[in-house]
Every structure is written in structure tokens, then in C-alpha cells.
Amino acid sequence: MTGYDTEYRPTGNKVTIPSTPMTTGLAGTYTYASAYTPTGKVQSVDLPATPGGLAAEKVITRYDGEDSPTTMSGLAWYTADTFLGLYGEVLRTASGEAPRRVWTTNVYDEDTRRLTRTTAHRETAPHPVNTTTYGYDTVGNITSIADQQPAGTEEQCFSYDPMGRLVHAWTDGNSAVCPRTSTAPGAGPARADVSAGVDGGGYWHSYAFDAIGNRTKLTVHDRTDAALDDTYTYTYGKTLPGNPQPVQPHTLTQVDAVLNEPGSRVEPCSTYAYDTSGNTTQRVIGGDTQTLAWDRRNKLTSVDTNNDGTPDVKYLSRNAVRAT
Template sequence: YAYDAQGQLSKADHSADRDRPWSWTYDRRGRLDTAVDPDSGTTTTKYDSRDRPETVTNSRGITTWTEYDELSRPKRQRLGGETGTVLSEYTYDTAAGGKGLPSSVKRFTDGLPYELKVDGFTSDYQPTSTTLSLPPSIADTWGVAASYKYDYTYTDTGQLKEASLPATGNVAAEKLVVRYDKDGLPLSVSGKDWYGAEAVYSSYGQLLRSTLGAQPNRVWTQSTYDEAGGELTDQQVYREKKGDTSVVGGNLVSHRSYWYNNAGGVTSIRERSLGIEERQCFTYDPLGQLTKAWTAKDQNSCTAGPAGPDGTSNATAGTDGSGYWQEYEYDLLGNRKKLSEKNLAGDTTKDAVTTYAYGKADGSQPRTLTKLTKK
């Protein structure tokens, strides 16, 4: 990093690419004047007499002009300058209970306005109702309503209690109700049906058990966590069958166990359900970048790696044929350089290799993906 005489950041680069740094310049009043990004190019900002950004011009020469109200809140944005095409408009203070708050935002696409309006606020400044309005021509073309209204109520602690959703197409209007426990954690969500019927938490707020859906199509999930780090270590998912009143072991859909390294990265996922026995294994480099991922023959361990010392494959397609063996390489900037999708039998002639190229021929956009080559 480098700084100017006023202590403002003026340059930043990476040891792997010193020739194409990020840079910033400032005017005499210390306001950001230009910002140069090796990939996105140069952005120039000009200010009005009250130090508010008035025009911003990007590397493609596109300029946006911003108009402010007397409180310096953005009021209108135009393309090119103060007489250009309107891009967006903002209003404030007009919603019930919303003094000092945004009332509406209007975005223009091809000259047509799309507006989101807040109809009112609670005493805690939470929206009680919003209306989304579409251009009539768009609504007619697509056969949808020209406006949609949403209503909200809240608990005494400010959490969403009810949300009234408008009818959309063939989906009828609906009121969603959310219930919470004494700690403010959601217990259930219902509307025209039970979407979340039950939730049980640990003393740390971790979800231990949940019930989704309504009879006779409920799904139960049970989870356990590492006592020291709090990571998810085991999760079981069961589906309901006719006549069930609670979890039945024979209705197991998925049973997954998870293992982690000291940095918190997932090193293994084991699936045991519905005739499937699968262990996925993952290794990382010192920077935490994924280097190898494979489905192991050994269902109890990943220590053997995807290949033995003699090159024999330790990866397997698994009982359902979804197994894989992938290896990754990166450049010094952290960009993916190579992906090798290895043949599960260890036949290197059948590997699928994808290489990644960055930057344009003229040296610009050095960190932008420009080409994929697969062999």
C-alpha cells in the first residue's frame, strides 16, 4: 500500500502483479477524484459546491448525474447530465409515520417507470405496507396486475409477525404468520398451509429439530453440533408416511455426517441412507483453497487420499454412480488456473482437464476470466 501526503490511500498492488495496481487520486479538498481498477478501469467523480458527488463517469464513458434535495438526499439520477434521460427518482417524508424516511423509489427502464412505494411506518420505523407498481403496458403484455400491495405487522420486539401477500397469477393471496419463542427464534410459519410447523433450538440458538410441511407430507430434520466449535456434525432427514405421528426410523431420506479441519473447512461428508453409502473428501492448501475433492472407497476415512502411492485409484463412483474425483490449481492471485476431473479408474488418458485464462491480449483486465479450455 502507498499513501499521499495527506495520508489517503493512493496505491495498492499484489506481489504477483506489481505492474497493474489499483490507484486513487484526490482533489485539493481531499475528495476522491479518480479510482483506477485494473479490471473495471477508471472511474471519475465530480462534486457540487456542497461536496456531494454530482457526476460519476465509468471506464466506458457512461456518466450518471445525481440531483439532491435540500437535505442532501438523492432525489433524481439522470444519464449523461442534468438534462439527460431519467434513470431513477426518490421521494421522502410523505409516508404515514415516515418523516425523514424514504417514501418511494422509481426506476426507469426504456423510459417506463417501475415504482416501489412505502405506504406507512410503525413507531419503530418499520414499513407497514408497500406497493409495487408496474408500467401498464408491461402489465398488459404479461397479463399481470399493474400493482401489488404487501402488508406487514410486527411483534413487540420488532420481528415480523404477519405478512399479507397479494395474489400473483394463479397463486391466491395469502397471509403468512410467524411465531417465535421467548428468545425471538422462529418456531413456525403458516399461511394457507403449514410451511414450518415446529422448531426446537439448543441453548446456543442452534436448530436441533424442525418439522416442515403439514400432514400427511411432513418432513422432519434432526441435527447435532460440535460442542466446542458449534459446527454441524450430523443431520438426519425423515419423511412422513400415512399414519405416522412422529419420526419413524424406516422413513429415513438422508443421514449426513460432517468433519472439519482446524480452520473450519469441511474435510468430509458421509451419506448413509436409502441404500446409498458415500463419503466425500476434501483437502485444502495453506490458503484454504480447495485442492482435491473425491468420493472415497473407504467409507470410514479420507486419509488414503484419492490415489495410492502406486497411482491406484481410491475414488469410487458409489452405489448411485454419482462419485467424482476433482483436483484444482490456482495462480498467485487466487484465481482458479486448472480443474482436473479425474477418471475414477485412475486412467489419466481419460481425465477431463479445464484450464482458465485471465486478462485481455493488451494486458488489461488481468483478473477477469476471458477463456476456458477443456480437453
């Protein structure tokens, strides 16, 4: 940080990337600055040029009389206009500059004020770009998202257990009803009702939980063959000698995966270790071991990324990073 104003808000900072073989083309010092409105909102941000070709610019945000942001511009107009409703919701925005502007319109439920539909129109054909509609259950959980595009319509469906936890998420063939195997809370779809989606990215994920809310299992279903489902099983906590009750019951200690493909089956295992404060001290992922060290303030001090006993990255005071 390079400065603060009288209200202790940061007015500037610098980010320095050291010159190493891994940072070729990125090394250097990048300077940022911020200014504020009389009410404390961010008025402008000065951004540095980057080696990738982005030019330096000052991004300015403007506000209405209620201190709601209405426009944002820098080298171009990012948000050219914003219309708000009586309750402060964004009803419509205009982005970009002519002749490539995009207008986004939002519609809300009159009683719950939940967002029910968003439509994006652009200045050039095709019009509109997409229309997204949202469905909810009585307590406000999203149960469906239907995205209508020029290429077709894709619907995502969601079901929850009685505790309000997501237990199934899948793509449906735009049936508008998200068919399930039963009407019971948390019921999922029949495999035949899972759609491939507009671009072939259809999915069906299922989740299971223990009594204290930890996720114990993830199943990534194959859309056509149950034998090709992938599963991830999660284990939490650890048991100490002489103590039958597990300690740190919310810390993830192991992930056992079963990954299936036609003609092959892989069962990778990842493990995690923690200190008494809950900081991660070791991760074994895909056969690679990382060791992390922490100071008494629970600040990360070093990481050994290849398990050779020598830290590869050290963290200095004020969050500075030094490659070793």
C-alpha cells in the same frame, strides 16, 4: 416499491411483467406486502397467486421470547415447531402436517459447536429419510460429508491447500477415511478410489490458483480414464501499451476449455471485456456475443444479446426492465 413504514422498511411492492411473446402466461402485475414485529423481524408476507396454479397466501412467521423464529405457516404449516439449544442452535424442527410430517434433528460438537450430524425422519416409512454426518479439519474446513439414505451411503471428500483453498472434491466409496495419495496438505484421491455414488453422480474436481488467489484451472476428472478429463483454464487481467504490469488483475478475461469424450475433443473459448470501473462490457460464450452498456452510476442500461448492434433489453430507472 409501494410503501414504507415509519422505520423505512418496505411494506409493499409490485412486479410487472410486460406482455410479449416470450412472457405468454406470465404477463401481469404481482403485488406483495410485508409486516413486521415490534423488534423489526418480518412478521408476515402476502404473496400473490401465480399463473402456474399457486394460490395467494399470507405466510406468517412466529418468534420466541429471544426473537428466534419458531414456526411458519400459510396455507399449510411449513415449520410447525422449532427447538433451540442453549447457544441458539437449531436442535430440532418439525415440518408439514400430519400424517406427512418430517422431523429434522441436529447434533453439534460439544467443544467447537460445529454441526456433526443431521437426521431427517418422516412420519411415513421408510424411517429415517437420511442421516448426514460432517467431518472437519482443525481450522473448521469441511473435509467430508457422508449421506446415508435407504438406497445406500454416499460420501463426499474435500482437501485444501495450506492457504485454506479447496483444491480437490470427490465422492468416496464410504470408506470413512477419504483415502488420498499422500498425507501432504491438498493431496487428492487416486482415481480408483473415486466412487460412482448412490445414483451414478460421482465426481472428482481439482482446482489450481495463482499467487493472488485467482482460480487458474479446473479439472473435471473422468472416474476411470485420464484421457477423458475435461479442463478449464482461466486468464485474468489485461496489459496496456507501455505498461508491463497487467491491470485489473482479478477480472476474468478468457476461459479455454478442453472437453473430451470417447472419439471426440472440443476446445471452446470464452472471452470477457470490461470498462475501467470493472463492469462487464462484452461476453463471448459458445460463439454468442453479448454487449452490455452501463451509465455513469455503474447501472446496467441495455444488453445486446445477439450482437446485431440493437439492444434487446433496456433497463430503466428504478430497475424496471423493458424488452425491445
